[in-house]
Amino acid sequence: MRQGTMRPRAQLFVCVNARRTDDPLRSGCGDAGPALFAALKRETLRAGLATELWVTATACLGHCPRTGCSVTLHPRNEHWIEAHEADAAALLRRARDAEDER
Numbered sequence: 001m002r003q004g005t006m007r008p009r010a011q012l013f014v015c016v017n018a019r020r021t022d023d024p025l026r027s028g029c030g031d032a033g034p035a036l037f038a039a040l041k042r043e044t045l046r047a048g049l050a051t052e053l054w055v056t057a058t059a060c061l062g063h064c065p066r067t068g069c070s071v072t073l074h075p076r077n078e079h080w081i082e083a084h085e086a087d088a089a090a091l092l093r094r095a096r097d098a099e100d101e102r
Ligand code: FES
Pocket: 015, 016, 017, 018, 027, 028, 029, 030, 059, 060, 061, 062, 063, 064, 065, 069, 070
């Protein structure tokens, strides 16, 4: 392996995991995650931040909310639950704050 040259200043992981509605662990983040992920990607591209602020779709983050989806922000080590597409701007602000703190 070799180390890549890209170094994001912050990274948002958005859970897009979907389960069957009758799953004992509930349906997961599949209802809200993809829309929030798409909104965050769109906004980072629009702001010209795509190389510095990475937005990554991921599987289960281990804390499955009853509504919305889970999001983590690194390097802040923050975990957000019950997030929806409407939260994209707020999450982006948090991520940009993380950039500024470095
Ligand atoms: S399914 Fe999203 S955190 Fe578990």
